[in-house]
Every structure is written in structure tokens, then in C-alpha cells.
């Protein structure tokens with residue numbers, strides 16, 4: 071099928087893999103009802119004294135709003151979902167919601183105080199995101215709601231809508247990614263924001279073309295990477311690479327051109343890019359996740375102030391790495407689903423402090439004017455072991471491993487009271503390189519930046535300022551942290567979220583390092599160098615890994631299902647293990663620590679352990695460019711692929727043995743360039759998934775007798791469609807519908823006899839059937855635009871069979887009925903008697919259809 075939004079729409083025929091493994095979040099789950107046996111079931115307690123005390127003290131909301139804040143926080147979170155704008159029928163779905171369901175549901179009673187049953191989120195562009203005021207129980211309450219429930223279930227299953235917490239949709243909007251941007255999503259799993267970013271990259275792409283940009287989606291957790299791959303598969307993007315790194319050590323892939331083999335250079339093989347830099351970076355870091363309390367009420371029980379303290383360090387490191395990888399002029403969004411200032415404003419302040427004047431915090435409030443948000447805090451306190459700390463000087467020595475100066479509004483360590491190293495004057499640096507002393511904030515300031523102090527006079531002024539504003543009990547940040555955005559639940563009936571938008575104005579101070587914390591302070595390593603992986607990993611991952619693996623690839627998804635279950639559990643349904651594995655992905659290992667500082671050490675150790683395990687993955691094959699000229703030519707010849715479609719250099723596989731390649735993936739120019747760079751830098755990027763599955767080897771008996779060993783995969787069809795000149799036919803609406811209805815039709819049974827004849831003349835093997843909506847003239851080459859509907863089929867010896875799953879056929883039929891509803895009756899009258907009889911008997915006599923081709927088609931459809 072053609073197009074994305076504005077052109078490159080991904081059809082339902084491509085979503086087979088996705089839906090086969092996707093939990094339907096709208097379906098009934100055991101947890102919908104309390105257990106019927108006598109076991110003691112109690113609702114989650116929605117009270118935590120430490121929580122109350124903490125956030126009251128932080129003045130997270132004005133005192134007079136406290137009660138409503140708590141009241142809303144205790145209420146289950148209403149569902150929200152997004153229409154996937156990359157699907158071919160997104161406009162139909164939106165119109166169904168606007169014109170049909172909004173009206174039919176209007177009279178239904180919803181939660182108290184809510185007037186509308188469903189409504190578009192006013193701040194989300196083009197009515198593509200919706201808020202729903204019914205719980206799943208209510209959805210089954212009556213017929214009108216049941217119909218809506220069915221709609222949600224089906225569209226979710228097909229992949230046309232995605233359930234996503236409303237506030238989680240915000241960060242990608244502020245990232246403002248364009249189709250030509252290189253985007254890094256540092257902590258991407260399970261991938262709801264990556265999906266949005268891909269939609270942005272692909273928007274307005276013409277059918278058969280690819281954007282210049284790309285997305286690298288990274289996550290440290292292998293299992294969650296699988297979830298990410300699974301989620302993003304629906305986008306069918308050739309512009310995506312999924313990687314598995316600690317974000318704080320994400321490799322920059324710096325290429326020393328001197329190291330390139332001279333013969334490579336001679337062969338014009340030098341990569342177009344010599345390091346990885348991004349136009350946009352999304353830094354949606356692991357957090358304590360108390361913004362998701364409404365969705366994961368078990369957090370009430372587990373919450374403690376140490377959760378945020380334990381994550382601050384990692385959050386700073388990840389954000390700093392993101393800024394190092396950001397191009398000058400580029401934008402980075404830092405976000406969390408936590409309300410805690412230690413994880414939010416303190417992190418933002420610390421990166422500003424470290425970056426001097428090279429990074430600015432943007433005021434983007436005018437960009438989504440209808441999004442209600444609160445300004446970031448300028449002052450806050452740190453709580454450790456039940457004690458309030460107003461300033462780092464209050465931190466007992468023995469706690470300085472866990473409590474960092476950067477957690478406080480001033481960021482001052484007070485280690486050397488008279489050293490002008492940090493503090494309220496962002497971007498001000500002493501002339502000596504105090505970062506070498508281990509002062510957390512001095513490295514950023516220890517280098518000449520635009521704002522650096524040039525003269526002794528200025529230093530004198532600063533010292534006098536610091537003396538005047540010496541430690542007060544109430545510290546206040548002098549950064550414009552009010553530009554940060556805090557979304558609180560009672561403003562828009564959502565979860566809570568924090569967002570800060572940063573722009574890189576100039577290179578980071580030259581020796582600003584990859585910071586590690588020692589004794590409560592940041593010290594520097596070189597930010598631009600990726601952390602050296604253990605030797606064994608380098609050895610074991612010799613070659614890019616791609617997922618799923620050639621053998622039993624899809625099995626990996628089953629392992630991820632439990633994650634989906636946890637994340638998407640309905641309100642009130644979170645088991646004890648689900649803490650933090652919310653859609654916005656809190657980290658349970660980290661959140662359960664008490665802020666002793668051990669958390670991150672544990673995390674780091676776990677991280678290393680994980681890496682080592684990953685290095686020993688079995689079934690991980692290297693990614694190689696597919697260059698087998700004979701196979702490429704046979705594919706080109708069989709499908710008549712136009713020369714204008716670049717195949718050479720864009721095909722990758724995981725098998726260097728050309729004869730045993732099962733799947734061939736297509737990569738965009740941008741991904742190609744990154745892969746090439748990665749080869750040159752010794753494969754620093756640990757790639758778990760790359761490329762759009764485009765060709766699959768035929769393995770069935772009939773398949774192997776086809777003149778071409780490879781069929782076109784449903785995922786790759788939209789991209790290839792405009793370039794296919796052979797094995798492609800245009801079917802009338804009635805024959806197209808018959809194919810979807812009966813799945814296999816004998817040549818003689820097509821209503822359009824001419825079409826049946828043409829079909830019988832196709833070569834044995836894979837073919838493409840395009841719906842003629844009345845605009846195609848049979849003698850002309852088939853015209854493809856964003857609305858073109860096409861399905862992959864198998865031309866057997868006596869029939870044509872669809873290679874589209876039953877549910878996709880069903881959905882397509884429904885959509886056709888919506889579009890061409892008026893013609894339905896007359897079409898039915900045209901149905902050939904033989905087919906009607908078969909249908910009437912509900913038996914497709916397999917003896918009457920081409921057995922072989924059906925077998926092939928079934929094998930393909932799975």
C-alpha cells in the first residue's frame with residue numbers, strides 16, 4: 071500500500087508481525103474484576119505519609135490546591151490513545167471518532183464531573199490524540215459503549231491506534247523533529263515516543279521515497295529493546311536503527327580518517343559522515359515514576375524520597391551525553407514521568423551549570439498553547455534518611471556518596487568555600503581548571519565559553535557576589551528553571567510529567583567530560599569517547615546484531631509479552647512487580663533503593679553484567695550489506711523494478727552466506743551512512759534491529775519453483791510499489807473484495823474475466839494486486855499515490871491467493887465498505903454464482919482451489 075502521512079501510508083497488510091504478538095489493551099483482563107473466590111482482595115492504598123510530607127514541603131502545588139491535587143492523584147487515570155498518522159486510514163478513523171462516536175457516546179454517563187465521553191486532546195495537533203472518560207468496565211456496559219469498545223479493540227489490534235498516556239505524548243511534540251533530522255531517542259523502550267518520532271520523520275514522504283533523516287532508538291535493557299523493536303515494527307521504517315547501550319556511554323563513532331584503509335578510500339568507500347551527531351535528542355530518562363501513580367497505584371506503597379535521589383546521578387550523566395551528541399543548533403528534550411525536583415529541575419540546572427553558556431533552556435510555552443503546565447521550581451530541598459537538607463553543606467560526610475551537591479538548587483559543593491567554581495552564576499569560570507580538583511561543577515566552568523570570565527576584575531565581582539549570597543537556608547537556583555514545564559494531574563485530568571527543552575548554542579566546553587560522580591561530586595572523563603566495552607563483548611559482537619534473529623526470531627516477542635502486560639495493566643491492576651515498568655518506563659530496580667547512593671552502583675554493576683550477557687547472545691548474526699548481484703538482478707527482473715529505485719547499497723542481511731539468506735532488509739540512505747561509519751569505527755554501535763524487511767526467501771515446495779527465490783514482504787510493499795512494473799495487476803473493486811473475502815480465487819472465478827486471464831498469465835510466484843478505484847486505465851502503467859490499496863498475493867497454477875492475514879483482510883473489507891458503501895449491493899449482485907455457492911456452504915472446498923498455491927499462501931500468511 072502506498073504512502074506515510076501525506077504519502078507513505080503503511081497499510082494493514084504490513085502489520086501482521088506486530089499484531090500477532092501485541093497484547094490487546096482494550097480486551098478484558100482478569101484484573102477487571104476482583105477475584106470471585108474468598109481470597110482477600112483489597113484495593114491499593116492511595117496514601118503515603120512520606121509522599122505527602124515530601125511534596126508539601128517542595129510546594130509542588132500551591133497549598134490551596136493540595137487537596138484537589140491529591141484527590142485527582144488517587145483517581146484512576148482515564149485512557150488516552152493516539153491515531154497512528156502513518157496508517158492509510160487515519161483520516162477515516164479520526165472522522166469516525168469525530169462524527170460518529172463523539173455523537174453516539176454523548177448521552178452516555180461518564181465519570182463524575184466529566185461532560186464528554188471522548189474528546190480530542192486539545193493540544194495535540196490535528197485531533198490525532200484522544201482522551202476517553204470510560205473505564206473498560208464501563209465500556210462493556212451497554213450496546214453503544216460495546217460498539218465503541220469493539221472499535222477500539224479492532225483498531226488497536228490492527229495497529230491503527232496506540233494506547234498511550236496523554237502526557238507521554240508531549241515530549242516528541244516539543245522535540246520538533248523534521249523529516250531530514252537525525253534523531254536519537256536515548257532511553258526509548260517500550261517505544262511509544264519513538265513511534266511518534268518516526269511518524270514525524272516520515273510525515274509528508276511521497277510514496278516510494280524515504281526521508282533524509284533517521285531515528286536511532288536506544289535502550290539499555292535487552293528485553294525492553296525487544297519490546298521497542300516490536301512496537302516500532304508497525305511503522306515499517308527503513309530509517310530506524312535500534313541499539314542497546316547504556317545511554318550515558320552511547321558511542322559517538324568518531325572516525326579517524328587516517329585509520330581508513332587506503333584501498334577503501336580509493337574505492338570511494340569512505341563514509342559520508344565521520345561521527346554521530348544528532349539534530350534532535352530525546353532524553354526520556356529512567357525515573358522514579360511517581361507521575362504515573364494513577365496508572366500504577368502500587369507506587370503509593372513503595373514511594374520514598376530516596377527513589378529520586380538514587381536516580382539523579384544517572385539522569386545527569388545521560389543528559390550530558392545527549393548534549394555531547396547533539397549538533398550545535400540542535401534541540402534536546404529532557405523528560406521524566408516523575409514530579410520530584412531532584413530528578414527534574416536539579417538535573418536541568420546541573421547540565422546548564424556544566425555546559426556553561428553552550429546550552430540554553432528554552433521557553434517553549436507558546437508552542438503548545440493549549441497544554442496546561444506549571445513553571446519549573448526554582449527552589450527545593452533534598453530529603454535523605456528522613457532529614458531535610460536545604461544545602462549541600464548540611465549533608466553529613468558519610469552521606470556524600472549518595473547525596474550530590476548537584477541535587478541542590480545552587481549546585482554548590484561548599485567543598486572549597488572560597489573557590490569560585492560553581493554556584494548561581496552559570497557559565498562563569500575561574501581561570502584555573504578546577505574540574506581537575508574533582509569539583510562537580512567546575513569542569514563546565516573551567517573552560518572558556520562564551521560567558522566565561524575574561525578578567526580578574528570579573529572574578530573579583532563574582533567572588534564578592536558569592537560572599538554576599540553565601541549559603542542561606544533556602545537555596546534558589548538562578549537558572550531560568552521556570553522555563554521547565556511541570557504537568558500536574560488536576561490541570562487536565564492526566565498523569566504528571568516534567569519536560570525541559572534545551573538548545574545547544576555552541577560546542578560544549580572542550581574538556582567537559584563524561585562525568586562520573588565521586589564522593590558526591592562529578593568528575594570528568596572524555597565525553598566524546600564511548601566507554602570501552604569489555605574485550606569479550608567486542609569479540610562476541612563482532613558484527614552488528616540484528617533482531618529478530620534469523621532462526622526463531624519472532625519467538626523473542628513472546629518473552630516481551632509479560633512486559634506489555636505489566637505496562638499496560640489497567641488502573642488498579644498493577645501487581646507488585648509492575649512498579650516502574652509503566653509505559654513511561656520507570657525502573658523498578660532503582661526505585662526501590664533508599665537513596666543511599668547504592669542504587670546507581672548497583673545499576674552500574676547490573677549494566678555491566680547485562681552488557682556482558684548481551685555480548686554472549688546466541689543467534690546474533692552480523693549485519694552485512696547484501697551484494698549478491700545475481701540475486702539482486704533476479705529480483706529486479708522478476709518484479710520489473712525500475713532502475714530509479716536504488717537497491718544496491720541499501721540491502722542488508724544478517725547472513726554473510728548469500729545462499730542461505732532468508733530475509734533481505736532495506737535501509738535508507740541515512741541509515742546506510744551510519745552503518746558504513748559504524749563498520750569503519752569497528753562496530754561501536756551495538757545494533758539490535760535495522761532495516762525494513764523487504765524480501766523473503768520462498769521456502770515452500772511451490773515457492774521454490776518460482777523464477778524468483780524471493781517474495782516481496784508485506785512490510786516492504788509500500789516502498790517498492792511505485793517501482794514494480796511486472797507481476798502487478800489492477801483488480802476491480804468486486805474482485806479485490808472477493809480476494810479479501812475468500813482469500814483464494816480461481817482464475818476463472820474472477821468477475822472480470824479479463825483480469826482472470828491476466829492473472830493466469832503472471833509468472834508463478836509472488837504478485838501484487840492493486841485496487842482499481844476507477845482511476846486506472848487497464849492499458850496504462852499502474853499509478854500509485856498515497857491512497858493506493860495494494861496487497862501481496864501468490865499466483866499459483868490455477869488461482870490467486872492473498873498473502874494477508876485474515877484480520878487484515880477483515881479490516882480492509884470494512885474500510886472498503888465505508889469508502890464504497892453505496893456500491894455494495896450492486897457489487898454483491900455481480901458475484902459469480904460459483905463463489906456465492908461456496909460462500910453459502912461456508913466451505914471453501916480446498917479440492918476446488920489450487921491446493922498448492924493455497925498452501926503457499928497459508929504458509930506465508932502464517
Ligand SMILES: C[S@@+](CC[C@H](N)C(=O)[O-])C[C@H]1O[C@@H](n2cnc3c(N)ncnc32)[C@H](O)[C@@H]1O
Pocket residue numbers: 238256257258259260261262263264288289290291294315316317318354355356357384653654655656657
Ligand atoms: C522512561 S522509560 C522510557 C520510555 C520511552 N521513552 C517511551 O516513551 O516509551 C526509561 C527507559 O530507560 C531505560 N534505561 C534505564 N537506564 C538506562 C540507561 N542507562 N541507558 C539507556 N536506557 C536506560 C529503561 O530500560 C527504560 O526503558
